[in-house]
Amino acid sequence: MISVVALIVLLPFAAAVAGLLGSRWPRGGSRTEENDRAAARRAAWFAIAPVTASSLLTLWLAVWSARALPRGSASYTGSEFWAGLLPGSTEGTLTVVDTGSVPISVTLRADGLSILIGVLVVVVALAVQVYSVGYMRDDPRYASYSAFISLFTSAMLLVVYAGDLIVLYAGWEIMGLCSYLLIGHWWEDRANSRAAVKAFLVTRLGDVGFLFGIFSLGMAAGSFRIDAVLSADIPRGTLITATMLLLAGVAGKSAQVPLQTWLPDAMAGPTPISALIHAATMVAAGIFIVARLYPAFLGAQPTLDVLGVVAAVGMLGAALAALAQNDLKRVLAYSTISQLAYMAGGLAAGSDKAAIFHLLTHGAFKALLFLGAGAVIHHVGSNLMSHMGGLRTSIPFTFAGMTIGFAALMGLPPASGFFSKDAVIAAIEHSHSPAQPFLYGAALLTVGVTGAYAMRAWLRTFFGPSRVEALPEPPPGTAHVFDGREAPRSMLWPIGVLAVPALLLGFAGVSEVDWGSALVSLIVALLGAGVVYTFWRGAPHQDPARMLGPFRTACERAFYVDEAYRAVFARPILRLAHGVVRADRQVVDGAVRGSGRLTMGLSGVVRLAQNGNAQLYVTGLLAGLLLITVAAVVLG
Amino acid sequence: MHIVYPVVVSALLFSIGVYGVLARRNAILVLMSVELMLNAVNLNLVAFDVWLRDRLHGGQVLTLFVIVIAAAEIGLGLAIVLAVYRNRRSIDVDRLRDLAEGGSPEVSQQSEASPDRAAVGEDADREARS
Numbered sequence: 065m066i067s068v069v070a071l072i073v074l075l076p077f078a079a080a081v082a083g084l085l086g087s088r089w090p091r092g093g094s095r096t097e098e099n100d101r102a103a104a105r106r107a108a109w110f111a112i113a114p115v116t117a118s119s120l121l122t123l124w125l126a127v128w129s130a131r132a133l134p135r136g137s138a139s140y141t142g143s144e145f146w147a148g149l150l151p152g153s154t155e156g157t158l159t160v161v162d163t164g165s166v167p168i169s170v171t172l173r174a175d176g177l178s179i180l181i182g183v184l185v186v187v188v189a190l191a192v193q194v195y196s197v198g199y200m201r202d203d204p205r206y207a208s209y210s211a212f213i214s215l216f217t218s219a220m221l222l223v224v225y226a227g228d229l230i231v232l233y234a235g236w237e238i239m240g241l242c243s244y245l246l247i248g249h250w251w252e253d254r255a256n257s258r259a260a261v262k263a264f265l266v267t268r269l270g271d272v273g274f275l276f277g278i279f280s281l282g283m284a285a286g287s288f289r290i291d292a293v294l295s296a297d298i299p300r301g302t303l304i305t306a307t308m309l310l311l312a313g314v315a316g317k318s319a320q321v322p323l324q325t326w327l328p329d330a331m332a333g334p335t336p337i338s339a340l341i342h343a344a345t346m347v348a349a350g351i352f353i354v355a356r357l358y359p360a361f362l363g364a365q366p367t368l369d370v371l372g373v374v375a376a377v378g379m380l381g382a383a384l385a386a387l388a389q390n391d392l393k394r395v396l397a398y399s400t401i402s403q404l405a406y407m408a409g410g411l412a413a414g415s416d417k418a419a420i421f422h423l424l425t426h427g428a429f430k431a432l433l434f435l436g437a438g439a440v441i442h443h444v445g446s447n448l449m450s451h452m453g454g455l456r457t458s459i460p461f462t463f464a465g466m467t468i469g470f471a472a473l474m475g476l477p478p479a480s481g482f483f484s485k486d487a488v489i490a491a492i493e494h495s496h497s498p499a500q501p502f503l504y505g506a507a508l509l510t511v512g513v514t515g516a517y518a519m520r521a522w523l524r525t526f527f528g529p530s531r532v533e534a535l536p537e538p539p540p541g542t543a544h545v546f547d548g549r550e551a552p553r554s555m556l557w558p559i560g561v562l563a564v565p566a567l568l569l570g571f572a573g574v575s576e577v578d579w580g581s582a583l584v585s586l587i588v589a590l591l592g593a594g595v596v597y598t599f600w601r602g603a604p605h606q607d608p609a610r611m612l613g614p615f616r617t618a619c620e621r622a623f624y625v626d627e628a629y630r631a632v633f634a635r636p637i638l639r640l641a642h643g644v645v646r647a648d649r650q651v652v653d654g655a656v657r658g659s660g661r662l663t664m665g666l667s668g669v670v671r672l673a674q675n676g677n678a679q680l681y682v683t684g685l686l687a688g689l690l691l692i693t694v695a696a697v698v699l700g
Numbered sequence: 701m702h703i704v705y706p707v708v709v710s711a712l713l714f715s716i717g718v719y720g721v722l723a724r725r726n727a728i729l730v731l732m733s734v735e736l737m738l739n740a741v742n743l744n745l746v747a748f749d750v751w752l753r754d755r756l757h758g759g760q761v762l763t764l765f766v767i768v769i770a771a772a773e774i775g776l777g778l779a780i781v782l783a784v785y786r787n788r789r790s791i792d793v794d795r796l797r798d799l800a801e802g803g804s805p806e807v808s809q810q811s812e813a814s815p816d817r818a819a820v821g822e823d824a825d826r827e828a829r830s
Contacts, residue, residue: 676800
């Protein structure tokens with residue numbers, strides 16, 4: 065069983081290696097157009113086939129797990145929420161690395177939680193790979209791009225199936241690297257590579273805390289194995305410290321306050337990458353890790369309270385920021401932060417089930433939205449909603465897909481978001497945490513704002529007068545000028561496939577709907593959407609975001625968090641760096657150069673004696689001899 | 701005869717020689733002064749040889765050696781002086797300053813050598829670059 069799990073993780077990794085090394089082999093690097101096309105075709109095969117195999121294996125694993133008896137082939141049985149759905153679990157250790165203190169066991173483990181997230185990852189990754197074939201058709205670096213996606217998928221699968229915290233951390237770090245590589249895919253533009261560096265640095269800041277959290281958990285438990293850590297009897301103080309440190313990593317990867325600033329900038333990458341990062345891999349890892357270590361978090365109530373406050377601030381702030389953005393992808397990026405904050409809120413409220421449920425549905429509908437947005441951008445040739453409008457007739461298929469996605473985002477029945485968001489809100493409503501009133505208020509307000517910004521994006525993109533204009537020269541990142549057709553079929557298929565779970569996945573939780581709170585949130589969402597609709601109806605040419613009034617600029621700049629960070633952290637550090645450079649140049653280099661100059665000056669004085677007159681030399685010789693003789697006589 | 705007389709004479713001769721080496725500007729006179737110093741030493745050697753009644757007469761033997769070497773040396777020295785004179789039309793020791801550190805005003809005669817040196821430097825540079 066465990067070899068299947070290993071295969072699931074390793075197949076995309078092999079695809080990455082093959083794609084990086086093999087797509088141009090053996091014809092080498094002569095970059096003719098024909099060679100490029102052949103390499104891209106081969107890279108597409110390398111990218112899609114292993115992920116497909118991985119998906120099939122994952123599905124088979126899910127079926128096996130669902131059929132397995134509660135006491136299946138492995139010992140792991142718990143009272144977790146997935147026990148009823150996917151009771152089978154398996155665990156296997158490939159090797160144990162002796163470190164001298166706490167050993168690292170290279171362990172893979174598949175249980176209900178892993179399989180649920182694993183299915184999400186492979187499905188979204190497969191959709192993204194297929195979609196990329198069309199989206200990146202003319203990109204000269206398609207081969208490396210698809211290989212990095214494979215590596216990204218493999219790393220996320222490693223995180224999901226890891227049975228040991230250090231193994232998990234390895235996958236976690238590879239994901240950070242891949243996000244850097246992919247966000248900076250069009251590095252010719254300086255802004256893109258800056259965004260990539262920013263994403264890398266910000267997530268790295270959280271990763272430092274994460275690593276130390278792992279260390280303190282592992283040291284306290286005497287093992288890095290997850291089940292050993294969870295079953296170990298760890299003192300409460302250690303547990304709180306460790307989970308707080310882990311929370312830093314979670315905030316970094318899942319783009320929660322205060323480390324959320326990298327995610328909107330990560331839109332510099334190609335759109336399929338945004339779909340992958342926002343739906344299935346990077347940001348999902350943070351929520352997943354909390355759910356994976358949930359018993360530890362439950363033992364540390366202060367951490368959950370902090371998580372609740374962070375989530376409350378993040379969900380409302382990001383939703384408001386999304387309401388004022390003009391860039392379609394940035395709207396979706398802020399909505400991701402907001403929705404992830406919902407999941408974090410659900411976790412803080414004590415319901416990992418609701419959070420994971422929302423993670424799954426969000427993965428489906430956010431991937432759908434991003435792929436749809438990619439199709440729209442492909443079609444229009446611009447990211448800005450002020451260049452869109454009236455697209456529902458020219459691209460009806462994308463319109464249908466994105467309508468489902470936006471409905472799920474707003475939480476309108478019967479789309480999946482309705483059920484999962486309701487589960488989260490009901491969990492928040494019934495929690496007893498001290499942050500509960502704050503969190504619940506923020507959650508309800510955010511539902512309204514979510515309705516508003518989703519409605520605004522939908523209306524601005526697909527309704528109203530057409531503002532499409534052909535761009536003179538397409539910049540990198542926007543593949544085509546306006547050509548008035550739907551995207552190629554390889555881009556439409558993933559949208560269609562993802563629309564199914566985005567619409568129907570919610571019915572998995574239909575039996576547990578809390579209809580009272582569902583009704584409240586539905587009314588709030590419709591209220592928000594209705595306000596936007598009224599404003600838009602009044603003047604379809606204008607942006608409904610004007611209803612924010614003077615508050616709009618603040619929202620558009622995401623409440624000046626970036627500016628504040630720049631002023632508080634970036635500038636002083638840069639100034640310090642300049643100071644260090646100056647000190648190095650003037651003090652250290654100055655000492656080195658000064659010693660050289662001093663030697664030269666002194667030697668200049670000595671050189672005066674070296675005037676070529678042999679008689680002078682002999683005089684000096686005799687004088688010295690005389691001195692030595694006198695000294696010998698006097699002192700001896 | 702007391703040993704003091706020859707020693708004083710040789711000291712005087714040596715001093716005259718030192719003075720000549722240090723102060724004369726004519727190269728031939730400098731060579732003559734060197735000769736004076738050598739002969740002062742010879743005188744010493746012979747005087748002490750007699751005074752010490754050395755059975756092997758090491759001092760006298762050494763004196764013969766010194767005379768031979770002095771003859772060779774003066775031959776060599778005069779040849780050099782002749783060669784310098786042919787090149788420079790001068791045997792003024794004060795003006796023969798080719799050994800000086802660069803930049804002193806007396807080395808203006810060296811200017812013809814500098815293009816060569818520059819060429820050599822360029823060659824070295826080219827080699828270093830390749």
